[in-house]
Amino acid sequence: MPTNSSNKNELKEINALVNKYLCNFITKKFFSPFSNQKGIEISQNQYSDGCGITSSTLSKIKDSDGYNIPMTTIYSICRFENYSLEDFFSEFEKEYGTNIRP
Known part of the structure; x- marks a missing residue:
């Protein structure tokens, strides 16, 4: 069974990858x-x-490695673009799936 430490490391890697993909x-x-x-x-x-x-x-955001992007930043961009969060995340999910793993 994985240790708590390895779970935290895996979650950090997943979060970093999700942020990179979002950016x-x-x-x-x-x-x-x-x-x-x-x-x-x-x-x-x-x-x-x-x-x-x-x-x-x-x-x-434009950096290829991305950064830890806040939800408020995504919302501000979508609002400026007249784009719903629902459509944004739906398209993101279609492109990257729902189970992003390193």
Whole structure:
């Protein structure tokens, strides 16, 4: 039977992988390229202002390793994009499944 320590390590690895996949999914879906609600390409700073997230946070999301992205950040991006959380997570699940493992 696995030890409590190995369970914690596995959960850390899974969480890191989920965050990486979430960030990569957001980057591919919404940041390639950055655009406003009219579909016009805008700068990262303009996008940042529009959704109320710092430009440095957007840079962290764009990093291929991702980062520990808060739910409020995902919500802010979806709200700016006029995209429901239900649709967002449904598409994420279709792409990555429901049992992400290292």
